[in-house]
Amino acid sequence: MTWASAADFFAMGGYGVYVWGSFGVTAACIALEIAVLAARRRGALRELPVTGSRADSP
Amino acid sequence: MAINWFKYSSPASFYPLAGRLTPWFFATAALLVIAGLYISFFVAPTDAQQGEAYRIIFIHVPAAWMSMFIYVVMAMWAGIGLAFNTRLSSMVASALAPTGALMTFIALWTGSLWGKPMWGTWWVWDARLTSELILLFLYFGFMSLQAAIDDPRRADKAGAVIALVGVVNVPIIYFSVKWWNTLHQGASVSLTRSPTMAKTMLLGMLVMALAFWMYSIAVMLMRVRAIMLERERNSDWVKALEERRP
Numbered sequence: 001m002t003w004a005s006a007a008d009f010f011a012m013g014g015y016g017v018y019v020w021g022s023f024g025v026t027a028a029c030i031a032l033e034i035a036v037l038a039a040r041r042r043g044a045l046r047e048l049p050v051t052g053s054r055a056d057s058p
Numbered sequence: 059m060a061i062n063w064f065k066y067s068s069p070a071s072f073y074p075l076a077g078r079l080t081p082w083f084f085a086t087a088a089l090l091v092i093a094g095l096y097i098s099f100f101v102a103p104t105d106a107q108q109g110e111a112y113r114i115i116f117i118h119v120p121a122a123w124m125s126m127f128i129y130v131v132m133a134m135w136a137g138i139g140l141a142f143n144t145r146l147s148s149m150v151a152s153a154l155a156p157t158g159a160l161m162t163f164i165a166l167w168t169g170s171l172w173g174k175p176m177w178g179t180w181w182v183w184d185a186r187l188t189s190e191l192i193l194l195f196l197y198f199g200f201m202s203l204q205a206a207i208d209d210p211r212r213a214d215k216a217g218a219v220i221a222l223v224g225v226v227n228v229p230i231i232y233f234s235v236k237w238w239n240t241l242h243q244g245a246s247v248s249l250t251r252s253p254t255m256a257k258t259m260l261l262g263m264l265v266m267a268l269a270f271w272m273y274s275i276a277v278m279l280m281r282v283r284a285i286m287l288e289r290e291r292n293s294d295w296v297k298a299l300e301e302r303r304p
Contacts, residue, residue: 002099003100014110015109016174018111018171018175019110019111019113019114019171022118026167032276038286044291047288048296049291
């Protein structure tokens with residue numbers, strides 16, 4: 001095991017800012033992309049033209 | 059077993075197929091990310107020269123690979139759409155661009171955070187970094203050009219031209235560390251010789267690369283489904299969709 005403690009793990013041998021800055025921003029980008037896509041799909045479904053037979057249910 | 063692949067070249071049959079496949083690609087990506095992160099932080103040893111800072115490699119290299127690979131795939135589908143006038147191919151190309159741009163951004167961002175402690179600078183106008191930045195602008199150019207043209211089929215064609223012309227940049231990025239004297243290090247993994255890194259480091263990088271690959275396919279499928287709904291909202295197959303129900 002490389003790490004003696006949790007603090008040791010987060011410190012990344014003094015490079016914590018760079019390592020976590022890389023992994024953190026990547027994770028945020030991925031979360032944002034999925035959220036934007038889910039919103040785009042909801043928007044696309046909302047914009048579909050209303051057809052008579054399907055619009056009657058509440 | 060005979061599969062009629064042409065069946066899936068129409069949006070009407072590709073839409074439900076993409077919907078069924080998406081969760082599987084996300085699940086595979088998630089499992090690979092968990093395995094990849096475990097190897098990256100708990101199996102791979104500390105680097106003798108760079109200490110723990112080298113662990114940025116586990117996202118930097120996969121993101122950089124994907125940024126180039128997605129561009130080539132995007133240009134290929136755009137080209138097929140241009141040559142054969144198949145609208146689904148062009149939609150796939152449009153669906154790949156934002157994810158390709160994201161991968162390029164991640165490669166540049168993590169490279170910058172790696173460059174600061176190792177080279178002493180966030181950025182340098184070196185051949186590898188500059189050509190990767192041009193790749194980001196090519197993605198932006200493709201997306202903004204398509205966004206600026208109202209008619210989707212004309213936007214597809216204009217985008218395909220810029221995508222195909224831009225392909226020339228991909229080998230420039232890849233070979234830049236060989237052709238020019240760059241600050242960026244040479245390839246750690248190449249097809250012609252054995253890798254110059256510890257086996258567990260290489261394994262972590264490959265698992266993460268596979269995870270990024272599966273993720274990219276999953277979000278591409280999600281995005282192409284949204285594009286299909288947006289573009290074909292008045293078509294019969296969209297009108298017949300189950301999920302239209304409020």
